[in-house]
Amino acid sequence: MEFGVKSGSPEKQRTACIVVGVFEPRRLSPVAEQLDEISEGYISNLIRRGDLEGKAGQMLLLHHIPNVLSERVLLVGCGKERELHERQYKQIVTKTIKTLNETGSMEAVNFLTELHVKGRDTYWKVRQAVEAANESVYTFLQLKSKKGEPRRPLRKIIFNVPTRKELPSGEHAIEHALAISRGVKACRDVANMPPNICNPQYLNDQAAALVEEFDSLSLETVGEDKMEALGMHSYLAVGRGSDNESVMSVITHTGADTSQAPIVLVGKGLTFDSGGISIKPSEAMDEMKYDMGGAAGVLGVMHAVATMNLPINIIGILAGCENMPDGKAYRPGDIITTMSGQTVEVLNTDAEGRMVLCDVLTYVERYEPDTVIDVATLTGACVIALGKHASAVFTQHNPLAHEILNASEQSSDKAWRLPLWDEYQEQIDSPFADMANIGGRPAGSITAACFLSRFTKKYNWAHLDIAGTAWISGKNKGATGRPVPMLTQYLMNKADMGGETS
Numbered sequence: 001m002e003f004g005v006k007s008g009s010p011e012k013q014r015t016a017c018i019v020v021g022v023f024e025p026r027r028l029s030p031v032a033e034q035l036d037e038i039s040e041g042y043i044s045n046l047i048r049r050g051d052l053e054g055k056a057g058q059m060l061l062l063h064h065i066p067n068v069l070s071e072r073v074l075l076v077g078c079g080k081e082r083e084l085h086e087r088q089y090k091q092i093v094t095k096t097i098k099t100l101n102e103t104g105s106m107e108a109v110n111f112l113t114e115l116h117v118k119g120r121d122t123y124w125k126v127r128q129a130v131e132a133a134n135e136s137v138y139t140f141l142q143l144k145s146k147k148g149e150p151r152r153p154l155r156k157i158i159f160n161v162p163t164r165k166e167l168p169s170g171e172h173a174i175e176h177a178l179a180i181s182r183g184v185k186a187c188r189d190v191a192n193m194p195p196n197i198c199n200p201q202y203l204n205d206q207a208a209a210l211v212e213e214f215d216s217l218s219l220e221t222v223g224e225d226k227m228e229a230l231g232m233h234s235y236l237a238v239g240r241g242s243d244n245e246s247v248m249s250v251i252t253h254t255g256a257d258t259s260q261a262p263i264v265l266v267g268k269g270l271t272f273d274s275g276g277i278s279i280k281p282s283e284a285m286d287e288m289k290y291d292m293g294g295a296a297g298v299l300g301v302m303h304a305v306a307t308m309n310l311p312i313n314i315i316g317i318l319a320g321c322e323n324m325p326d327g328k329a330y331r332p333g334d335i336i337t338t339m340s341g342q343t344v345e346v347l348n349t350d351a352e353g354r355m356v357l358c359d360v361l362t363y364v365e366r367y368e369p370d371t372v373i374d375v376a377t378l379t380g381a382c383v384i385a386l387g388k389h390a391s392a393v394f395t396q397h398n399p400l401a402h403e404i405l406n407a408s409e410q411s412s413d414k415a416w417r418l419p420l421w422d423e424y425q426e427q428i429d430s431p432f433a434d435m436a437n438i439g440g441r442p443a444g445s446i447t448a449a450c451f452l453s454r455f456t457k458k459y460n461w462a463h464l465d466i467a468g469t470a471w472i473s474g475k476n477k478g479a480t481g482r483p484v485p486m487l488t489q490y491l492m493n494k495a496d497m498g499g500e501t502s
């Protein structure tokens, strides 16, 4: 989809559709008011007759309004004016795009960007609208034999901003949102791919295709032989029950002098997690194809940062692996020596994400990173704690926690910090090894983070548990593209190009 910004009056627009807001109860927004005047009360008449109350998400499509040049006007219910917060704004924009897409307007001029959203500026409103637009027209139809796309899909949206002075921030917002949307789409596409196609090698192929597109990117592939030589026995143990080889893809974005320490992102890339010998119950097991959501997110972020060519060095690692039961599979009771030299007693082969990540977290020491953030669909317990709305953030480094939470707030990609206190560490004590790979039911996400923390002593580190946010279940099942917006924002901030001031 194409986007643009302009600053003009509604009646002068000559387009397929103009989009204006109506508040509850039956109150016209200033722009709707302007249209009403020029059309000699056409809109207020309709509204008086009860055609639109103005409840959030209500839509009324009008044709050929007197004295208005555009073919259509879409009136959008925005709820009570004082209650127009960011969540409502995003919901309204999403619904608007869906309506436009289904009602034959191929182009629209959107005046919703002029509404007042508490605490948010034009940059934010345009950026969120562009991201929401791209997100809401997303489909994954590659594997359907009949594709069924809309006949006249929406192709272009122009956002109207109140003053010419705001045009540059609107343009920046579009540019940033497009980069993020590309990343989100890359993430969703690879995450939605079924596990008979998307295996660790496929992840690496996607990484290879991405680095082809951008000069700043390069790829190093670490297969099982190399892992063996490096002593990554814990990572290898998880993949041993699978016929699909483990593959670790290291994508490097060089945006600054190579003497600058990189920021490293590590994504859990379990292309399928059956649980292994500690096999999972069969209900919704298909969703464990999404256990590579962390890797998909990292791939998406690399796409976005390369698109923006951020002037910092970033390394994104996809830790590809498949967890299957088999005669060669690792078992409960096994004691494994990790790449760090620390030993782990496996009590549950379904706690495999940490077994893979711990070796990658040791591997990345070689980059002498400034910061390392791992991203993983790590624990069901995280879904119990935070549901599907927020990703969990764990770190012992307070400044890093704040940077991540700020980015989350700026990008409206919700995250919430959970504690990583030493008190929890003893839950993963083992009588036979340096640690066990599970810590019992209480605080399951925290003990998983505690496990990882033992492999991250050489740098500043944070862990994101995206088990609840990476995909949605049920009828509208699908990858969300999270946490690509938050992490991209974090990196944009690191590169000093955070928002409308850039």
Ligand code: BES
Pocket (backbone or CB within 6 Å): 273, 275, 291, 348, 350, 351, 352, 353, 377, 378, 379, 380, 381, 383, 438, 439, 444, 467, 468
């Ligand atoms: N990939 C799962 C976590 C998961 C489960 C994410 C459901 C999203 C939805 C992870 O590998 C896992 O199986 N974790 C176990 C850990 C347990 C054995 C300590 C879990 O959460 O049940």
Ligand code: MN
Pocket (backbone or CB within 6 Å): 273, 275, 349, 350, 351, 352, 353
């Ligand atoms: Mn598991």
Ligand code: ZN
Pocket (backbone or CB within 6 Å): 270, 273, 291, 350, 352, 353, 377, 378
């Ligand atoms: Zn898993």
